[in-house]
Amino acid sequence: MAAVIAPRIVGAGHAEADWQASRWLSALPGRPLGPLLAGYRRLVVLSPHPDDETLACGGLMRAAAHAGLEVHLVAATDGEACYPGDADWTPQRLREQRPEEVEQALAALGVDAQVRRLGLPDGGLAGCRDTLERAVTALLGPDDLVLAPWERDGHPDHDALGEAALHVAQSTDACLLQYPVWAWHWLQPDATRAPFDAFTVRLDAQAMAAKRRAIACFASQLGTAQPATPPPILPAHVVERFLRPFEVYLA
Numbered sequence: 001m002a003a004v005i006a007p008r009i010v011g012a013g014h015a016e017a018d019w020q021a022s023r024w025l026s027a028l029p030g031r032p033l034g035p036l037l038a039g040y041r042r043l044v045v046l047s048p049h050p051d052d053e054t055l056a057c058g059g060l061m062r063a064a065a066h067a068g069l070e071v072h073l074v075a076a077t078d079g080e081a082c083y084p085g086d087a088d089w090t091p092q093r094l095r096e097q098r099p100e101e102v103e104q105a106l107a108a109l110g111v112d113a114q115v116r117r118l119g120l121p122d123g124g125l126a127g128c129r130d131t132l133e134r135a136v137t138a139l140l141g142p143d144d145l146v147l148a149p150w151e152r153d154g155h156p157d158h159d160a161l162g163e164a165a166l167h168v169a170q171s172t173d174a175c176l177l178q179y180p181v182w183a184w185h186w187l188q189p190d191a192t193r194a195p196f197d198a199f200t201v202r203l204d205a206q207a208m209a210a211k212r213r214a215i216a217c218f219a220s221q222l223g224t225a226q227p228a229t230p231p232p233i234l235p236a237h238v239v240e241r242f243l244r245p246f247e248v249y250l251a
């Protein structure tokens with residue numbers, strides 16, 4: 001996540017209680033993890049900001065590692081623009097802290113991932129489409145399962161990375177699954193039908209405990225870091241969206 005002007009991401013967004021009552025969300029079909037991961041050698045996770053991968057995909061990354069897949073994380077930005085103008089949480093400090101939080105989260109998940117930081121500007125991915133597509137194309141190989149943000153997630157960086165991944169997948173036949181992050185803020189829980197073709201993967205109690213520990217590593221985003229941050233990017237009501245016992249992927 002990052003603090004960037006995004007028209008759909010205003011206010012507090014939907015409470016998790018609304019999502020728990022959502023008929024279309026609860027009606028999404030489930031897919032078992034074993035068959036979902038079978039036949040792939042690597043899981044390649046494309047993340048716009050340091051935390052999106054864990055929030056949206058921590059359970060699937062953990063399951064992939066347990067199933068023997070290599071896990072590769074492509075971090076498009078270092079998330080340096082989340083507290084613009086703050087005297088303590090400067091871009092330089094955030095460029096150091098946030099990737100370190102990702103390493104801690106991956107360790108909490110038990111995922112020995114190969115991390116590639118692209119160092120592209122936080123808030124500026126829409127201007128980096130060619131660079132993103134080249135980087136993703138160069139990284140992908142046969143037998144890869146790719147996770148990327150939904151290209152309509154509602155945050156400019158998420159949408160740009162999602163569009164780049166979609167374009168590369170269409171031109172390479174890579175198998176792409178898309179994940180929502182900010183969409184839980186603005187999608188309608190009470191819609192009469194689901195806004196996308198999607199499925200869920202269930203996380204067992206051990207996976208949930210690991211994901212909870214992993215999310216707790218993002219101190220700079222949760223407001224638990226010292227020195228104190230401005231109002232955090234991940235207040236409790238936002239974190240709740242990512243502590244469901246399932247993850248949602250668009251296929």
Ligand SMILES: [Zn+2]
Pocket residue numbers: 001002048049052155158181
């Ligand atoms: Zn993000």
